Amino acid sequence: MDIGAIRQQFPILHQQVNGKQLVYLDNAATSQKPLSVIEALDHYYKEYNSNVHRGVHTLGTKATDAYEGAREKVRKFINARSMQEIVFTRGTTTALNMIASSYGMEHVGAGDEIVITYMEHHANIIPWQQVAKKKGATLKYIPLQEDGTISLEDVEKTVTSNTKIVSVMYVSNVLGTINPVKEIAEIAHRNGAIMVVDGAQSTPHMKIDVQDLDCDFYVLSSHKMCGPTGVGVLYGKKQILENMEPAEFGGEMIDFVDLYESTWKELPWKHEAGTPIIGGAIGLGAAIDFLEDLGLENIEAHEHKLVQYAMERLSEVDGLTIYGPKHRAGLVTFNIDDVHPHDVATVLDVEGIAVRAGHHCAQPLMRWLKVSATARASFYLYNTEEEVDAFVEGLIKTKEYFTNVF
Incomplete structure (x- = not known):
């Protein structure tokens, strides 16, 4: 990939922060948006802003075609069998809550088990805690290896016929x-359970094939993959979605409403109550076009090379601890001895470098790591080795500053 040409498509990257060239390394929180996505949103709101499905006028037809066209782009992108398996949501968190509040509440009972891991984002912990509490079920955690990976042997031990x-x-x-x-x-599946995959951090960085994974649900967020905020996707196998009650009720998802009874539309619209996130879906479709033009295999290879380079450079910083396995996706979470991660992020920001600091919505994992917080640099398709160098130099300055002050 021509990273220089790619960077030209991201206007936000060409600015200074605190008098320094911006180095954006907070992509796991949200990615930046290329011109094609910004222009797709601009075009929708300027040229054919209208509600979808219900109207027969020209603008409504254009908006409906673009919205449903985005659904087909998502279907192809993750290789779902049918557009009926693609439900637009407000994001990964909403999608996981929909699964828990609808499928979970209906299919989990007293004495049953729900299995997750210690590394889950809060969005994939709290909904299951609520289901377990309300249904009298047991929430179980697959243990982690010392390097933060999962052993399939431990999965076999944790998942039972009660799961x-x-x-x-x-x-x-x-x-x-x-x-x-x-x-x-x-x-x-061998134990009679369904499989939910949180794809928030995988979908932007690698080719996804839900049929090959054979997951029952897969969820993703647009804003981490060059698309707009406030829109995401719930993929579910058709038969499961057909049998699953809607999590929300109202306009758009109904077929017939009487005084005391109502019926629902067919998939996927039965799970999309109210006016949908039309502009967001269109923007997500444009983001998918952008990513597919680059090639997910190329993006993954670029990030793998970049994170390996970062790991090598970070070995030069004394007193720095990196968390996680050697083989990893494109991010590095770390701490510097005797320096709080919020202080690390603050000093780096003075240098124009944006990283994340805190518990990263993963407090159980922080406790497993025996820390209260960490700093994190996360890379994406537009980052460069020169930015990694600036990041490492910023960390060395940070360490020197706190060493001299204290």
């Missing part, structure tokens, strides 16, 4: 661990 749901993130937003979700799905 109804296994829900695991594909890629850890803290450790960079790439989990064997295909193999975990096979174990789940």
